[in-house]
Amino acid sequence: MRPVPVPAGLYHLRSPVALGRAVCVLLGSVAVADALSIASGVHARLLLGDRTEDGYATVDDLTWTHAEVLYQSTGALQGLTLLATAVVFLIWLRRVRRNAEVFDPAAHSMRPGWAIGAWFVPIGNLWLPYRVVRDVRTASELPGTPGGRSAFPGVLLHAWWVALVAAQLFGRYASQRYEAAETLDEITDALDLVAFSDALDIAAAVLAVLLVRGLTAMQGERATLGPLAVG
Numbered sequence: 001m002r003p004v005p006v007p008a009g010l011y012h013l014r015s016p017v018a019l020g021r022a023v024c025v026l027l028g029s030v031a032v033a034d035a036l037s038i039a040s041g042v043h044a045r046l047l048l049g050d051r052t053e054d055g056y057a058t059v060d061d062l063t064w065t066h067a068e069v070l071y072q073s074t075g076a077l078q079g080l081t082l083l084a085t086a087v088v089f090l091i092w093l094r095r096v097r098r099n100a101e102v103f104d105p106a107a108h109s110m111r112p113g114w115a116i117g118a119w120f121v122p123i124g125n126l127w128l129p130y131r132v133v134r135d136v137r138t139a140s141e142l143p144g145t146p147g148g149r150s151a152f153p154g155v156l157l158h159a160w161w162v163a164l165v166a167a168q169l170f171g172r173y174a175s176q177r178y179e180a181a182e183t184l185d186e187i188t189d190a191l192d193l194v195a196f197s198d199a200l201d202i203a204a205a206v207l208a209v210l211l212v213r214g215l216t217a218m219q220g221e222r223a224t225l226g227p228l229a230v231g
Contacts, residue, residue, distance in 0.1 A: 013099050013223050019092040020216035024209045026085035031205040033081045034198040037074040041198075044071050045191045048184055078198075090116050092212065097132065099219050100139035107139035130161045133211075140218045143225065156214065160207035167200035 044067045047059040059067075097115035100107065110118070110132055118128035134157060174193035181187040 013102055014095055015223075016092055016095045016099065016216050016219060019088065019095055020212050023085065023089050023092050023212050026081065026088055027205045027209050027212070029081045030078070030085050031202045033074065033078045034202045034205070037071070037078055038195045038198045040067070040071045040074045041191045041195045043067055045188050048188050048191075089208075089212075090119070092216075093132070093136075096136050096140070096215060096219055099223070100136040103219075103222055104139040108135040110135065126165055130157075133157065133161075133215075137215060137218070140215065140222045142222060156207065156210055160204065160211050163200060163204035163207050167197060167204045170200055171197040173197075 044064075047064060047067055050058045094112075094115045097112055101112055110128070114128065115132050118132055119125050121128055137154075137157060170193075174190065174197040177193050178187075178190035181190040
């Protein structure tokens with residue numbers, strides 16, 4: 001996809017600071033929800049760990065029902081926090097993408113609308129959003145000093161995207177295993193898989209916080225210079 005320069009005057013700079021802070025707070029809530037899910041999963045697994053000589057779980061039905069309701073409740077909390085975070089993150093990304101268009105229109109390989117649209121392209125959402133963020137980072141760098149003082153290193157961008165994709169793909173696999181589990185061994189194995197996917201999600205959330213903070217600060221420095229001089 002060829003770069004499509006857009007006149008800097010089409011957009012004007014708007015501070016992403018407040019949105020960035022909101023995203024970071026919501027990402028923190030995602031990590032907390034994931035931690036609660038892990039804790040409730042460990043609790044459920046411990047209940048199933050005590051078995052009779054015949055291999056049957058010793059937990060009574062009422063105790064297991066409470067554990068299962070708790071586990072499902074933490075899952076619902078995960079979904080709510082993830083949805084809220086995704087909405088605000090996309091608003092923040094749209095803001096920094098438009099700022100980046102002012103900084104350097106030629107630095108982008110995709111049109112501004114892809115800041116949101118890229119996430120909804122089947123299969124393509126495995127790499128298109130990464131390209132959007134990568135180009136925003138490039139356009140937001142201080143001229144002559146790639147990376148800038150407040151910029152995040154390129155390895156952070158790569159690590160965030162790998163962690164995010166891994167968490168999403170592995171999370172779907174773990175959820176399918178849990179829903180299909182019937183025997184005690186299948187359930188305990190699925191609980192382990194879901195816990196690991198939650199840990200990946202926490203890692204992705206932490207890396208996302210660093211990315212949002214770094215890119216927001218980066219644009220703050222870059223904004224003092226105005227649009228890129230052409231000619």
